[in-house]
Amino acid sequence: MSRIFSPGKLMLTSEYVAVDGALVLAIPTKLGQELFYTENEDQKSLIVWEAYHQNQVWLKAVINYKNWEIFETNDSKASEFILKTLKNVQNLSDTKLKSDTSYHIKTNLQFPSDFGLGSSSTLMNNLAEWANIDAFILNEISLGGSGYDVAVAKEKSAVLYSRFPERTYHKIDFNPSFKNELIFIHLNQKQDTREGISHYKSKPTSTELINDYSKLTKMIVNSQNLEEFSELMTIHEQKLSDFLGIPTVKEKYFQNCPSFVKSLGAWGGDFVLASKFGDYESYFKKQGFPRIFSWPDLIN
Secondary structure, eight states, rough: OOEEEEEEEEOOOTGGGGGGGGOOOEEEEEEEEEEEEEOOSSSOOOEEEEETTEEEEEEEEEEEEETTEEESSOHHHHHHHHHHHHHHHHHHHTTTTSSEEEEEEEEEESOOOOGOSSSHHHHHHHHHHHHHHHHHHHHHHHHHSHHHHHHHHHHHHEEEESSSOOOOOEOOOOOOTTTGEEEEEEEESOOOHHHHHHHHHTSOOHHHHHHHHHHHHHHHHHOOOOHHHHHHHHHHHHHHHHHHHHOOOOHHHHHHSSSSSSEEEETTEEEEEEEOOOOOHHHHHHHOOOOEEHHHHBBB
16 A cells, blocks of 8 residues: 655644734654555546554545445445545545545544644645645645644644745754753643634634734844743733733633743643743643643654
């Protein structure tokens, strides 16, 4: 079987404001999603789809792509999403799902599904690479969102990304000298990004806020030391807290933490970023958050 791989991502800056075009800094994770495929000229027009989570089977489906009928599945709802996405692939591709060829496609999500590292964006990019189509268009018509996560999956690199006035992004080498002082803490739950964006969208759009976050992102990328980086992360978190009318994650869970604590992506779940201090592992475990990762543990 041939293999395609896309890395997961973490969004370091401009969560929510990204949908209105603020500049985003996002970085790739070591773990991502694999897609394996074979093609069989059997004149049956079938797609045999197998999805694995950390090498454990999660979804199986057999789909006829001539009439888009699901012959077999162990999860109807998930299979309907795959069917919808593959229809979009067919419409965008010049070569795939056009004849009587049958396809065996197997995906493997390497990270826990509650990590929020981009199970959907990595799938969209893998399918786009397989079908030689535009990953951003496939993502937009299948899922929506700002698209920064697709840029990371596509480039397999840290990126600076902006959605408006037109999509622009470029690879950067984000390798801060103090990276070994940074830690990622998982909040034991996956946050619904669409719900968070809906709350953000209920607020009046602020050009000033968008510009402020673009400037903050540039300053964060150019941080020379941990002290400067920490201060900018604190400003970033507080400014968005004031706009959303939601307490920061530090106010909610870590009030006496001697480090900054910065949400990464939708607030309330997934990962947060902090820096090492004293017996930091014991501190976060006592707060109920035992899943702690260093930069080299998680980031490419």
